[in-house]
Structures are given as C-alpha cells and as structure tokens.
Amino acid sequence: MKHDSPEFAAIAEQGTILRCQVGSGQQGTAVLGQDDRDELGICIEPPDHVIGPKAPDPVPTTST
Numbered sequence: 001m002k003h004d005s006p007e008f009a010a011i012a013e014q015g016t017i018l019r020c021q022v023g024s025g026q027q028g029t030a031v032l033g034q035d036d037r038d039e040l041g042i043c044i045e046p047p048d049h050v051i052g053p054k055a056p057d058p059v060p061t062t063s064t
Contacts, residue, residue: 015043 003009023038024030048054 011045011049012041012043015045016041017044018042 003012019039019041020026021037022040025035025037
C-alpha cells in the first residue's frame with residue numbers, strides 16, 4: 001500500500017476490516033509471469049480524523 005504519510009499507513013493498517021483480491025488474478029485471467037496482485041480494502045478511520053481535531057476542512061459550497 002502507498003500512503004501520503006506513515007501516520008496514514010498506520011491508520012489504514014489498524015482500521016482495515018476487509019481486504020480482498022480483485023482484478024485479473026481473482027478472475028483467473030492473469031498471464032503467468034506478467035501479473036501483479038490487485039487488492040481492495042475497507043478501512044474504518046478513527047473518530048478524531050472524521051469529526052475531531054484532525055478532521056479535514058469542510059468542502060466549500062456555493063449557492064446560486
């Protein structure tokens with residue numbers, strides 16, 4: 001996995017609730033010697049990163 005920072009990598013590792021193989025390897029259509037492993041995961045973020053002090057700034061909205 002690639003993340004923007006070691007902190008985000010730790011959050012993903014600790015919060016992962018599901019990780020599975022996807023793509024050609026899972027479908028059985030991979031070419032031997034030329035394939036890679038594709039994965040999809042679901043992670044739960046800590047509350048302080050969603051609604052607490054480390055939460056991102058809200059996306060600005062415009063009204064017309």
